[in-house]
Each structure stands twice: as structure tokens, then as C-alpha cells.
């Protein structure tokens with residue numbers, strides 16, 4: 001996928017060298033109470049003395065905060081004071097233009113890891129270092145807009161900081177068939193249309209690290225295939241690094257990308273050929289991966305974004 005007049009990586013957010021990591025995670029862990037508060041949230045709530053006025057205000061937020069604090073401070077033996085480790089000992093580096101796939105069973109902590117990388121949640125142990133030029137793009141696993149909120153696609157896209165040139169933006173909108181959808185209400189988009197709009201939104205800011213959390217969810221096989229091709233081309237188009245959470249082992253193991261196999265900690269990682277022989281990988285996925293993959297695209301015209 002070549003951009004019109006695309007010349008060099010100058011057009012992207014540059015980092016000093018190819019080997020300077022965009023991000024480094026050092027022994028990162030994330031632990032929550034049974035209620036879902038992270039340890040750092042609990043600590044700040046326990047230390048925080050909320051003004052009495054606020055506690056009496058009756059607002060949902062202050063009620064929730066005071067409830068959470070008393071659970072921590074007054075009932076140490078209740079289920080609320082017990083904690084769950086969602087992730088532990090995560091050490092990894094993300095290099096410029098690196099393609100990484102994250103796989104793991106349901107509940108392995110994949111989305112949690114993405115949220116840590118994005119800075120949406122803070123680690124309860126370990127450290128995360130981000131390059132000063134890091135520019136993140138994100139397509140979340142779940143996205144919903146309240147049914148009563150009138151929000152057109154163009155309004156959603158308008159809220160994003162745009163760092164693409166006009167011709168790059170035009171190219172992106174064409175590739176993702178965004179223009180015909182601009183006036184549509186976001187709540188009326190199909191699953192495939194929503195994914196294309198979210199992808200466009202994440203790319204408008206020209207990220208040098210793109211996080212895609214199960215981007216194929218809810219797509220029919222043709223849209224899925226189209227999106228895989230688009231994603232495979234993305235690092236070249238944007239010169240960006242990419243972390244993709246996927247349950248599609250066949251796609252993951254087909255590419256040259258680095259694969260991280262997660263199950264609350266990093267069970268194994270490496271190139272697909274390394275993982276194929278790892279005992280831990282086989283234990284988690286062996287039986288699935290050995291199954292033959294049968295994909296039968298058909299030739300009709302009604303599939304793919306350009307047909308809409």
C-alpha cells in the first residue's frame with residue numbers, strides 16, 4: 001500500500017533510531033481488589049481524606065468512593081479486601097515499526113495489557129517507560145455509543161487530532177471507504193463499518209504505535225480477510241509499530257511478526273517458528289493450531305468496504 005507522494009519515514013513521528021524502544025515494560029504487574037479497584041486506586045482512596053461535604057453530597061461518584069474506601073479500611077477480611085493478580089512480571093520492549101501479536105486464552109489479561117501500554121490504567125508494580133515521541137493510536141475491543149446520543153461519523157472523527165497531510169487523509173478515507181459514512185449516525189453503523197471508522201480514527205493522528213484489540217470481532221469472513229490485508233500493510237503505510245490482540249492463530253502464525261503468548265504472565269514469545277515448538281504454547285493452543293484452516297472466499301460483489 002503506497003501513499004501518493006510518500007517518500008520517507010520523515011512523514012511519521014520519528015524516534016531517534018530503529019533500536020530505541022518506543023516503550024519498555026519492566027516487571028509490570030496489575031492487581032485489583034475483588035471489587036475491581038487497582039491496588040494504587042485502593043491506596044489513594046485509603047490515604048485520601050475526602051471532604052465531609054463531598055461525602056454527604058449524595059452524588060454517585062462520592063458515594064462510590066466512600067463505599068470503596070470503607071471496604072478497604074473497615075472490613076479487611078471481606079471479599080473486597082482480597083486481591084486478584086491480572087498480570088504479573090511483564091517485561092517487554094516495543095521497537096519502532098515492530099509488529100507484535102498478542103495471543104492468549106479468554107481472561108488472560110490481553111486487554112488489560114493493552115490498557116497498561118496505552119496508559120489508561122497504571123501498573124500496580126514495575127515500571128513503564130515511554131519514548132518522548134510516542135504517538136499512540138488505539139482501536140478498542142469494545143466500543144459503544146449511547147442510543148440517545150446523536151453522533152455522526154464526521155463528529156466522531158472531528159474530535160481526533162489530525163496529523164496526516166490532506167492527501168494522506170484522502171488516501172486513508174478512500175482505502176477505508178470512510179467518505180460515504182461521514183453523515184451516518186455512529187449507532188447505525190454495521191460492525192464492519194464501525195471497525196473501519198475506528199481504524200480511520202486511530203490513524204488520523206499518525207501514530208507510531210498502533211494498538212488493535214481484537215479488531216476482527218463481529219466481522220464476516222470477507223470483511224475479516226479485507227481487514228487483515230489492510231492491517232498487514234499498515235506498518236509500511238504509516239511506518240508505525242503495531243500490537244494486535246488476536247484469537248486467530250492462523251493469521252498470527254502466518255506472519256513474520258513477533259508473537260507474545262500471554263496467560264497472566266508471558267508464557268512464551270518469539271517468532272512463530274519458535275513458538276510452534278514451545279511446550280507452553282502447545283499446551284495452550286497446540287490442538288487448535290494443528291487444525292487445518294479452511295477459508296473459502298466467494299466471488300460476489302456485495303462484500304468488502306467498497307461495495308457499501
Ligand SMILES: Nc1ncnc2c1ncn2[C@@H]1O[C@H](COP(=O)(O)OP(=O)(O)OP(=O)(O)O)[C@@H](O)[C@H]1O
Nearest residue numbers: 032035036037086105106107108109110111112113
Ligand atoms: N478493572 C478490573 N477489575 C477486576 N477485574 C478485571 C478488571 N479488568 C479486567 N478484569 C478481569 O481480568 C481478567 C482479564 O481481563 P482481560 O479483559 O484483560 O482479558 P482478555 O485476555 O482480554 O480476555 P478476552 O480474550 O476474553 O477478551 C478477566 O477475568 C476480567 O474479568
